[in-house]
Amino acid sequence: MKIKTLVASLIIACGAFTATAQEIAFGAQREGWMRKAEECKPQLKETIVKPKAIVRSVADEAAFQGWRMEQAEPIEALYSSSLKERNTVILDLGDHYTGYFTMKLNHTGMPADAPIRLRLTFGEVPAELNTPFDPYPGGLSRAWLQDEVVQVMRLPEEVKVQRRLACRYVKIEVLATSYFDFRIEDVTFRAITSAHGEAPALAEGTDPMIQKINEIGLKTLAECMQTVYEDGPKRDQRLWIGDLYLEALANAVSYKNHELTKRCLYLLAGMADEEGFLHATVYELPTPMPQINQHTMDYSLLYGVALLEYFKETGDRTTAEELWPVVKYQIDYARTYLKDNIYDVEKQPQYWLVFDWKDDLNRHTPIQGLMTFAIDKSYELATLLGREKEVADWPKLLKDMRKASREAFYDKKRGVMVSGPDSQVSYLSQVWMILSGTLSAKEGARALEYVLSDNSTCYPGSPYAYHYVIEAMMQCGMQERARELLLDYWGGMIKKGADTFWEVYDPNDDKKSPYQFFPINSYCHAWSCTPVYFIYKYPETFQR
Numbered sequence: 001m002k003i004k005t006l007v008a009s010l011i012i013a014c015g016a017f018t019a020t021a022q023e024i025a026f027g028a029q030r031e032g033w034m035r036k037a038e039e040c041k042p043q044l045k046e047t048i049v050k051p052k053a054i055v056r057s058v059a060d061e062a063a064f065q066g067w068r069m070e071q072a073e074p075i076e077a078l079y080s081s082s083l084k085e086r087n088t089v090i091l092d093l094g095d096h097y098t099g100y101f102t103m104k105l106n107h108t109g110m111p112a113d114a115p116i117r118l119r120l121t122f123g124e125v126p127a128e129l130n131t132p133f134d135p136y137p138g139g140l141s142r143a144w145l146q147d148e149v150v151q152v153m154r155l156p157e158e159v160k161v162q163r164r165l166a167c168r169y170v171k172i173e174v175l176a177t178s179y180f181d182f183r184i185e186d187v188t189f190r191a192i193t194s195a196h197g198e199a200p201a202l203a204e205g206t207d208p209m210i211q212k213i214n215e216i217g218l219k220t221l222a223e224c225m226q227t228v229y230e231d232g233p234k235r236d237q238r239l240w241i242g243d244l245y246l247e248a249l250a251n252a253v254s255y256k257n258h259e260l261t262k263r264c265l266y267l268l269a270g271m272a273d274e275e276g277f278l279h280a281t282v283y284e285l286p287t288p289m290p291q292i293n294q295h296t297m298d299y300s301l302l303y304g305v306a307l308l309e310y311f312k313e314t315g316d317r318t319t320a321e322e323l324w325p326v327v328k329y330q331i332d333y334a335r336t337y338l339k340d341n342i343y344d345v346e347k348q349p350q351y352w353l354v355f356d357w358k359d360d361l362n363r364h365t366p367i368q369g370l371m372t373f374a375i376d377k378s379y380e381l382a383t384l385l386g387r388e389k390e391v392a393d394w395p396k397l398l399k400d401m402r403k404a405s406r407e408a409f410y411d412k413k414r415g416v417m418v419s420g421p422d423s424q425v426s427y428l429s430q431v432w433m434i435l436s437g438t439l440s441a442k443e444g445a446r447a448l449e450y451v452l453s454d455n456s457t458c459y460p461g462s463p464y465a466y467h468y469v470i471e472a473m474m475q476c477g478m479q480e481r482a483r484e485l486l487l488d489y490w491g492g493m494i495k496k497g498a499d500t501f502w503e504v505y506d507p508n509d510d511k512k513s514p515y516q517f518f519p520i521n522s523y524c525h526a527w528s529c530t531p532v533y534f535i536y537k538y539p540e541t542f543q544r
């Protein structure tokens, strides 16, 4: 099957539809879907940013990851002094930006008699500029780290970094030079985003920390809104279903750039595998292409929820109608994993269940809950489209799954859902059983209180997981708890200096990394922007 997938995906990606393409799921529609995706491709808005100051790194145990930046000199000092003499300088753009870096270099009198060798390092957070990258211990490609060695052959010269960058700080180091002196004449950062329009103002009297969280959430979202909803502008710079779902929720209440959501929904559908199973992630360049064989069961199920929310928000029935068969297929396929109405985590092929950056999380109960939730929401979509007859057995399936979940996972005595052979108690098991309607609001509140007060529970490791915790709290009538958690967790990042919200944040471990090296983490990450969604959606809780 997988070789066939590759062939089908290449055919789809190249837009070359042949007899083979007709045999694949949605074969006749895909070309049109890809065209629609292309038509919705947004214009990127450019802003020219100039560095605001020269800063210096200060080692400080109390600072996030052990480093902070301190103002050193006004930016004018950079242009009027010798770079050769400085040897190393760090520039501060004043905020996080995504885009392209250029600087002009010139000699100060004596012409250049040899090339100059420079290292440029771009950092989203201070520690990125102060942690040696080599020997590289990380699990993802070293090439994601934003350092470049450039040779400047003649002066004057304009040094341009080809790759798109995401950073606030730029470190320039002189590695090799000769007799002549030289300086930087100009630095420009061409920042880009496709986010346009203004998010609504918050109610007067909104808590200042919530205002700040909203501002940083909006900034995070805008930085990730490029020609798709990217997961992170530093890394992986691509569309993932889980990130899209949360970004689209936040966008729908703020910028309302719905065309971008539509584009992403079509792109994913147009690049499903030949049987119709969605790839968890797709790239745009050089031409749209799925990450072959990268499937995650939780993300493909969430696709239908994202389409439902898009439809409710926009009323765009054509898109919802066209993509409905894709939603249905995800559920039909996931159903082949049910044994006695319980998701069989042993069944082959086993798919990655994302849920969180938390290795010790047992995902059995969470996937059972998420699948129930997705069927429920997809049934709502079917109903809105008047297609519930096609899925007439779903209501019974939902009932059976909830019943089976309670029998298999509910520890009635303690009032918590457990998961796996060791009966693990985690936040996410409670959360997904609440969102799926398996636990009532009252039972859910009890379960959440239990995990909140028990130190041995498996707690979330990422803003992605915390998003669902807050949603579950709201559903159980725990508004005050949800507000406290939002202030505490996202506010915690702000107190540690965040300009944009991070991919991973564990208040107990600043250097936590799913990739064995914290500088490769993304510090402007789509799935972390969702306080924006909560703050606008529930003003009575968050706008006071």
Ligand code: RAM
Pocket: 231, 232, 236, 240, 242, 243, 354, 503, 527
């Ligand atoms: C990483 C990114 C992304 C996430 C996937 C599962 O590459 O952090 O946000 O959706 O993993």
